[in-house]
Amino acid sequence: MMINPRNALNFSGGPGALAQSVLQQVQEAIQEAPGAGLSILGVSHRSDWFAAVVAEAEANVRMLLGLPADYRILFLQGGATQQFSMVPMSLLSGSTLAADYLHTGYWSGKALPEARREGPVRTVWSGADCGFARLPTDAELDFAADAPYLHYVSNETVEGLQFDRVLGRDDVPRICDMSSDFLSAPGDYERFALIYAHAQKNLGPAGVTVVAVKEALMAGMQRDLPGFLDYRAQADAHSIYNTPPVFAIYVVMLVTRWLRDDIGGLAAMDAINRKKAALLYRALDDSDGFYRGRAARADRSRMNVAFNLPDAATERAFLQQAEAAGFSGLAGHRSVGGVRASLYNGLEIEAAAKLVEFMEGFRLQWR
Numbered sequence: 001m002m003i004n005p006r007n008a009l010n011f012s013g014g015p016g017a018l019a020q021s022v023l024q025q026v027q028e029a030i031q032e033a034p035g036a037g038l039s040i041l042g043v044s045h046r047s048d049w050f051a052a053v054v055a056e057a058e059a060n061v062r063m064l065l066g067l068p069a070d071y072r073i074l075f076l077q078g079g080a081t082q083q084f085s086m087v088p089m090s091l092l093s094g095s096t097l098a099a100d101y102l103h104t105g106y107w108s109g110k111a112l113p114e115a116r117r118e119g120p121v122r123t124v125w126s127g128a129d130c131g132f133a134r135l136p137t138d139a140e141l142d143f144a145a146d147a148p149y150l151h152y153v154s155n156e157t158v159e160g161l162q163f164d165r166v167l168g169r170d171d172v173p174r175i176c177d178m179s180s181d182f183l184s185a186p187g188d189y190e191r192f193a194l195i196y197a198h199a200q201k202n203l204g205p206a207g208v209t210v211v212a213v214k215e216a217l218m219a220g221m222q223r224d225l226p227g228f229l230d231y232r233a234q235a236d237a238h239s240i241y242n243t244p245p246v247f248a249i250y251v252v253m254l255v256t257r258w259l260r261d262d263i264g265g266l267a268a269m270d271a272i273n274r275k276k277a278a279l280l281y282r283a284l285d286d287s288d289g290f291y292r293g294r295a296a297r298a299d300r301s302r303m304n305v306a307f308n309l310p311d312a313a314t315e316r317a318f319l320q321q322a323e324a325a326g327f328s329g330l331a332g333h334r335s336v337g338g339v340r341a342s343l344y345n346g347l348e349i350e351a352a353a354k355l356v357e358f359m360e361g362f363r364l365q366w367r
Contacts, residue, residue, distance in 0.1 A: 005326070009351050012329025013157050013304060014180070015200035016344035017351075021262065022254045029250065045246050053246075053253050054238055060256035064266055065189040067212060074211040074231065075239040075249050079198040080107070080179045083209065084114040086229055087175055087194065090221040091149050092119035100124045100147040102167070105132045105156030106335055107177065115151070122147070132159045134296035141167065149173040149193070155181035157201070158333040160295045160306030160340065166191050173217055181303050182210065183259060184345055185270035193217040201303070202345045204251035208244070259345070269345055276343040276352040277302040283356045290363045294338065308338040315339060318362055325358055 010017040018026070029040040036049045043050055058073040067073075076082070092099050098120035103109055104127050115121045124143060125136040143150060150168040155161070157180040166188050168174045173193035182197035189195065194213045200206040211231070218232050227233040227241060234241050239249070263269050281300060284291040284307055294306040309315045315338060322330050332338035341355060 006328060008348065009326050009354065010328045011341045011343070011347065011351075011355065013201075013333065013340055013342045015206055016202065016342055017346040018204065018251075018255070019258050019262075019346045020348075022251070022258050022346070025254050026251055033250070040247055040250050043246055043250075045240055045243050050246055050250075051238070051240075053250055054240065057249060057253040057256060058238075060253065060260055061183075061210060061212065064183055064256060064259055065195075065212060066186070067189055070215045071212050072215060072218070072231075072235040074213065074234050075244060075252065076209045076211055076234060077207070077245060079206070079209055080177055080196060081110070082229075083177065083196040083211070084111040085117070086231070087149075087151065087196075088115040088118035089225060089229060090231060091173070091175075091217075092121075093222050095119045095148050097146050097148055098122040098144070100143055100150040100168075100172070102136070102150075102152040103127065104135055104153060104159075105161055106158035106333065107156060107179070108151075108153040111151060111153070111177065119148075124150075132156065132161065133294060135161050135163060135299040143167075143169050143172065145169065145171065147172050149175050151175045151177075153177040153179075155179075155301050155303050157301075157304045157342070158306070158336055158340075160293070160301045160304045161299045162301035162303065163299075180342075180344075181301075183256070183266060183269070184273055184303060186266040199248055199252055201342075202255075204255050205248050207248035208252060210252065255345075263345075272349060273302050273343060273345070275349050276347065277305065279349075279352045279356050280305040280341055280343065283359050287359075287363055290366075291359065294336070303343055305341045305343065306332060306336070306338060307340075312337075314366060317366070321362060322355075322358060327355060327358065 033040040036043050061073045101112055101121050101123055102125055103123050125140055150172050152167055154163050154176050175194045176192050178195050179197045180201045183202050194217060196209060196211045198209045213231055284293045292308045309318055319331055330339055330341060332340045
């Protein structure tokens with residue numbers, strides 16, 4: 001079976017590109033998953049075979065993040081959007097104390113109203129006044145010592161902003177939406193009480209959300225939640241509380257196996273991601289203002305390079321010619337427009353180099 005070459009030039013903000021070797025294994029598994037004797041689309045979620053898939057995926061995520069055994073790894077449904085509600089339902093409902101939230105872009109903004117449904121929320125900092133063009137400095141942040149938790153987004157996919165440090169106080173649980181930079185680099189992940197990430201950026205297809213949650217945090221959660229929305233019930237069932245997205249979890253297992261064995265871990269993945277981002281940002285910085293990055297240089301994302309061209313007509317021409325040249329997913333998010341090149345783990349350095357070559361050719365042609 002042949003792999004569509006356009007898959008290698010998928011710069012979409014999500015679902016993102018998958019490694020070619022993973023795509024090949026997925027193709028084969030659709031016919032017959034190794035050891036299962038069936039298509040992955042027909043494997044029972046109650047089978048021993050699938051239980052082994054979940055166990056390996058859990059172990060791979062824990063190992064890659066360097067988390068100890070007191071973290072549970074869950075594979076849930078509902079995307080990051082469900083986590084916007086599930087977190088405050090579990091930790092904020094009934095509280096008289098405000099949870100701390102950062103409003104650094106489009107997706108962190110989506111989390112705020114869901115949290116306010118459950119209890120008081122304090123917006124520690126908002127980038128609305130600067131059009132979400134930068135992230136806060138430490139001097140601009142004043143975290144509450146009595147907050148039930150701190151919530152922030154590590155990488156804003158729409159605006160192309162990424163934190164390069166861990167925020168907050170060590171005596172307040174950190175909750176982080178890492179959907180678009182999960183497993184892209186090493187970090188101090190033990191400093192977080194709960195991390196969540198939907199799959200369709202760095203992990204696989206849409207349909208599954210990975211959660212890493214500390215057992216001590218779960219012990220203090222609300223007790224009257226529906227089972228499907230209770231982290232403890234999901235942990236007790238090893239993510240098979242109901243019929244889970246078997247296919248999506250299987251692909252997550254393949255991706256984490258690829259990161260572990262083929263890439264060699266998160267430090268090696270980070271080195272690759274930095275090279276891709278450096279290529280794109282150099283193209284922006286060396287374009288004499290033709291390509292205009294949206295994010296402040298100090299806060300630039302290695303996952304999402306968001307930029308504009310001189311005017312809307314030029315941007316339309318750029319996107320049309322890029323599509324004709326085989327590049328996919330370069331249109332900016334509908335809320336801001338422009339152009340966005342997403343450089344998730346599955347995208348190879350060669351793809352980034354080809355895009356830079358196209359960008360230079362377009363710039364010279366247009367001028």
